[in-house]
Every structure is written in C-alpha cells, then in structure tokens.
Amino acid sequence: MFCPKCGKADQQPETFCRQCGNYLLDYDKPAKRRHTPEDHIKANTVLNLLTAITSLVLAILLYSVFLGKQDTPVLIYVTAGFLTAMFFWQVQTFWRTILLKKHFKKKKIEGVNRTENPIKVPNLEAPEIKELLNEADFSNNVSASVIENTTRKLKVRNSK
Numbered sequence: 001m002f003c004p005k006c007g008k009a010d011q012q013p014e015t016f017c018r019q020c021g022n023y024l025l026d027y028d029k030p031a032k033r034r035h036t037p038e039d040h041i042k043a044n045t046v047l048n049l050l051t052a053i054t055s056l057v058l059a060i061l062l063y064s065v066f067l068g069k070q071d072t073p074v075l076i077y078v079t080a081g082f083l084t085a086m087f088f089w090q091v092q093t094f095w096r097t098i099l100l101k102k103h104f105k106k107k108k109i110e111g112v113n114r115t116e117n118p119i120k121v122p123n124l125e126a127p128e129i130k131e132l133l134n135e136a137d138f139s140n141n142v143s144a145s146v147i148e149n150t151t152r153k154l155k156v157r158n159s160k
Contacts, residue, residue, distance in 0.1 A: 005022040012024070048094040052090035056084075
C-alpha cells in the first residue's frame with residue numbers, strides 16, 4: 001500500500017505512515033453502517049417498554065408476597081418503591097420517545113415539501129448585488145502546484 005499523502009510504499013493498512021505519520025485507512029474493509037436517529041429511537045422505545053414492564057412486574061411481585069407480613073425487612077419495601085419509581089420513569093421516557101418519533105415524521109414531511117418548492121436563490125447578476133461585489137482580480141494569482149515547487153528545488157540542487 002502507498003501512503004496517499006507522501007507516496008511512501010510498503011505501508012500496512014490501518015496503521016500510521018512511517019514517513020509522514022498520516023493514518024492509512026484499509027479501503028478493502030467494508031465501511032460500518034451508520035445508524036440513523038430513527039434506528040436509535042426504535043431501540044430506545046423497545047428498551048424503555050421492556051424495562052417498564054419488568055420493573056412493574058417485579059414491584060407487584062414484591063408487594064404481593066411481602067406486603068402485610070410480619071418480620072418483612074424494610075429493604076424489601078424500599079426495593080419495591082424503587083421499582084415502582086423506575087416504572088413511572090420509563091413510562092414518561094417512553095411517552096417522550098413517541099413524541100420524538102412524531103417530530104421526526106413531521107420533519108420528513110416538511111423536507112419533502114421543501115424539495116417540491118425549492119428555495120429561491122437571488123440573481124447574482126442583479127444591479128444591486130453587482131454594486132456590493134468587487135470584480136475578481138486574478139493578476140497576482142500564484143499557483144501552489146506541488147510539481148512547480150519540486151521543480152524549483154531540483155533546479156536549485158542541480159545548479160550547485
């Protein structure tokens with residue numbers, strides 16, 4: 001493999017160039033699939049729902065088994081209370097996730113409408129805009145070609 005920055009040969013992919021230090025990507029390796037926000041929302045919805053159901057079931061089990069029995073440790077009631085609070089937290093998170101889904105759907109619909117009615121770009125040839133912009137001056141344009149810079153260095157070395 002050649003370094004795309006300096007051209008040094010015999011490089012290993014997924015490492016740094018031994019000459020210039022540029023990171024060398026492995027282009028033969030398939031790219032990772034990027035997850036969209038909608039994918040994350042789907043995953044969060046499922047996890048919120050599962051967590052809410054699990055915490056509610058466990059809280060109900062603890063209350064039904066231990067509520068009103070003699071010698072029940074306080075820790076059981078604290079745990080059941082914690083599970084109940086966790087259930088309500090997951091329910092409100094689930095509700096916000098549903099609202100977020102609706103928001104993304106609304107944005108998609110607005111995006112479709114934008115492509116049907118494109119944004120109008122001002123005419124750059126209009127007289128009022130021409131007054132604001134100066135004409136480009138290319139008389140002192142200097143090219144930054146790598147070949148020219150290399151050639152200049154070679155001429156200096158050959159003349160010595």
